[in-house]
Each structure stands twice: as structure tokens, then as C-alpha cells.
Amino acid sequence: MQTHFIISLLRQRQAGRIIGWIFAHMSFAIPVHRLRETDSLLAFQHPSPAYPVHILIVPKRTYTSLMDVTVEDTAFLADLVETVQSLVRELGLEGKGYRLVVNGGEYQDVKHLHFHLISGVK
Amino acid sequence: MQTHFIISLLRQRQAGRIIGWIFAHMSFAIPVHRLRETDSLLAFQHPSPAYPVHILIVPKRTYTSLMDVTVEDTAFLADLVETVQSLVRELGLEGKGYRLVVNGGEYQDVKHLHFHLISGVK
Numbered sequence: 001m002q003t004h005f006i007i008s009l010l011r012q013r014q015a016g017r018i019i020g021w022i023f024a025h026m027s028f029a030i031p032v033h034r035l036r037e038t039d040s041l042l043a044f045q046h047p048s049p050a051y052p053v054h055i056l057i058v059p060k061r062t063y064t065s066l067m068d069v070t071v072e073d074t075a076f077l078a079d080l081v082e083t084v085q086s087l088v089r090e091l092g093l094e095g096k097g098y099r100l101v102v103n104g105g106e107y108q109d110v111k112h113l114h115f116h117l118i119s120g121v122k
Numbered sequence: 123m124q125t126h127f128i129i130s131l132l133r134q135r136q137a138g139r140i141i142g143w144i145f146a147h148m149s150f151a152i153p154v155h156r157l158r159e160t161d162s163l164l165a166f167q168h169p170s171p172a173y174p175v176h177i178l179i180v181p182k183r184t185y186t187s188l189m190d191v192t193v194e195d196t197a198f199l200a201d202l203v204e205t206v207q208s209l210v211r212e213l214g215l216e217g218k219g220y221r222l223v224v225n226g227g228e229y230q231d232v233k234h235l236h237f238h239l240i241s242g243v244k
Contacts, residue, residue, distance in 0.1 A: 066222065067207055071200035078193035085189055088226065097228030100188065104210065106219030 020062035020112045027060055036083045040076040043083050043117075052120030053091060053098070057083055063113035065104050084117055093119050142184035142234045149182050158205045162198040165205050165239075174242030175213060175220070179205055185235035187226050206239055215241050 022030065023042070032044035035055060046054040059076050063069050069076070088098055098119045103109075144152065145164070154166035157177060168176040181198050185191050191198070210220055223238045225231075 066203070067210060067216065069203050069207075071204050074196040074200060077199040077203065078196060081188070081191050081199065082193050085191075088189060094189065094227040097230070098226045099229055100224045100226070102222045104220045104222070105216040107221055108219070 020064070023058055023060050023112060024062045035087060038079040038083065040073075040079045041083060043087065046116070050122055051118040053093065053118060055087060055117040057115040057117060059113055064111050065108055065113055066102055067104065069113070080115065084115075087117060091119070096120065142186070145180055145182050145234060146184045157209060160201040160205065162195075162201045163205060165209065168238070172244055173240040175215065175240060177209060177239040179237040179239060181235055186233050187230055187235055188224055189226065191235065202237065206237075209239060213241070218242065 027037075027042055030042065032042070032047070034042060034044055036043040036057075040061065041057055041059050043055055043057045046056050057080060059069075059080075061073065061076065071077075084100055088094060096119050098117060101116045101118065102113070103116075149159075149164055152164070154164070154169070156164060156166055158165035158179075162183065163179055163181050165177055165179045168178050179202060181191075181202075183195065183198065193199075206222055210216060218241050220239060220241045223240065224235070225238075
């Protein structure tokens with residue numbers, strides 16, 4: 001319930017900045033089951049999954065979109081790749097197939113950068 | 123024609139290693155219209171686009187899939203983000219929406235790592 005509340009908050013454009021701040025400074029308080037947590041990101045099950053496997057990977061830094069990521073933030077980029085590799089191995093997704101997706105512009109609903117790791121039929 | 127030949131070659135699993143070697147060592151000889159080229163990657167129009175905007179971003183290093191990317195290869199990860207940002211700006215994709223996708227396991231047809239930057243209806 002709390003998670004759905006947060007997601008509906010996230011969908012409001014004006015709330016993106018506040019939610020970004022929460023991810024950046026108060027991620028410990030986000031009521032999701034963490035699959036992975038590093039200094040730079042959180043990975044957790046999508047609270048309203050559209051696929052059998054639907055994991056969100058969210059940076060702790062306040063990036064509105066992929067356009068805001070600074071290429072100097074190699075810690076986040078390295079953590080992102082390592083997190084995906086580790087989840088793919090743990091969940092045995094290589095045999096099934098997997099897809100990593102990031103939406104931008106009009107395709108991005110929640111205005112805090114997030115990657116989808118998905119597998120299975122919608 | 124040459125490009126289609128290369129793509130059909132790429133689809134053959136056993137050819138992946140050879141094609142990877144070509145991207146790594148002979149990328150100058152690949153007959154595509156380069157949208158971007160850096161030390162670590164090439165970006166070019168998909169020769170058989172499935173979307174109005176369909177760009178392939180391909181590392182020069184021989185990575186079979188996302189699982190092979192070493193997190194120490196921050197040059198590639200930084201170039202990838204910078205290339206996407208630059209193409210999104212140049213093509214004005216923020217207004218329309220864009221999606222960056224990488225497939226793995228059974229979802230990956232060509233066994234040389236490649237990212238799709240897409241926009242528009244299939």
C-alpha cells in the first residue's frame with residue numbers, strides 16, 4: 001500500500017523533485033523490498049509489475065532523466081551494469097531472455113530516472 | 123546491400139566472434155553511415171529499422187552481451203551515455219519520447235552487444 005502511494009506520487013510531475021530528494025537523501029525510508037542496494041542505486045520489484053520479472057533500478061542521485069546523468073558519475077554506471085549482471089545471474093534470466101529499458105521524454109512517466117529490467121510476456 | 127549482408131552474418135551465432143573482431147579491430151571498414159564514432163563505440167541507423175527512429179549503438183570491444191561488460195570499462199559506459207544524450211538532442215527526441223533498450227539471453231539476436239535507441243510507433 002505504502003509502495004503504491006509512493007508510485008502514484010512519483011507519477012505527478014511536480015512531485016518528481018521531492019521524490020528525487022527522498023531517493024538521494026532518505027532512501028533508507030523507502031518501503032520496498034530491496035533486491036540490491038549500493039552507494040549509488042536501489043533495485044527493487046516493481047510494485048505494479050507489467051511482466052513476470054519487472055525490476056526497477058533507481059539511482060540515489062537526483063537525475064530527472066537519462067539526459068541529466070553526468071558521464072563523470074562512473075560509480076553509478078558501473079553499479080548499474082554490475083547490478084543487472086548480478087540479478088540476471090541470480091534469477092537465471094539468460095536462458096529465458098531479459099531486457100533492460102530506459103524511457104525518456106514523453107515515454108517516461110515518473111520524472112526520476114529509472115531503468116526497467118524485464119523478462120517474460122507482458 | 124553490404125550492410126544487410128553484415129547484419130545477416132551477425133544473426134548467425136557462430137559468426138558473432140568474427141564480427142566482434144571486426145568491430146574491435148576493423149570498424150573503419152564497416153559500411154554504415156556513422157552518426158557517432160568514439161574510441162569505444164559506433165552509432166548508426168539500423169539497416170532494417172523497426173521504428174521511425176532506430177539507431178544501433180555498438181561497442182568496438184568484443185562484448186558478446188551485457189553480461190561481458192567489465193565495470194572497469196568506464197570509457198565505454200561514459201561514451202554510451204554521452205552518445206545517447208547527444209543523439210536525443212540532435213534529433214529532438216525529448217518532445218517525442220525515446221527508449222534505450224538492450225536485450226540479453228534469448229531476447230538478443232545478434233551475439234555482439236548492441237543498444238537500440240528508438241522513437242516512434244513500430
